[in-house]
Amino acid sequence: MNQTKQKPPGRVKSAIAGALAGWIGVPLGLESGAFWSAWFGGRNFTGESVTVNSTLQLSTAWACVRLLADTLSTLPLNVYRESGDTKTLAKDHELYRLLHTRPNADMTAAVFWQVYVACLMLWGAAYV
Structure with missing residues (x-):
């Protein structure tokens, strides 16, 4: 049988290309707030904002964090x-x-470490 690789849907490729289009040739650094918020702190290519609260409304996400x-x-x-x-x-x-x-x-130690690990996974940091 001839197996061929399937290409990703065109809309994903075009969304990534569209997101990068405004940044091609622009020098980026750690202080480039607009770039980093667009990629990690803002909206995704669907236009929906993803936050910790919206993530935990998905039972699958909550189950993964809890597990x-x-x-x-x-x-x-x-x-x-x-x-x-x-x-x-x-x-x-x-x-x-x-x-x-x-x-x-x-x-207890178990509850403390549960909270600590959950904070690490959801917010990327935990402060003790």
């Missing part, structure tokens, strides 16, 4: 003390309780 956050929050996080070639669990270190057991009075 990853729930799974990663259950991984063990320990503090080790290194001496030479050996590493030993440092339960007496002041960070052990914060990272492994209870980071604050309102959350």
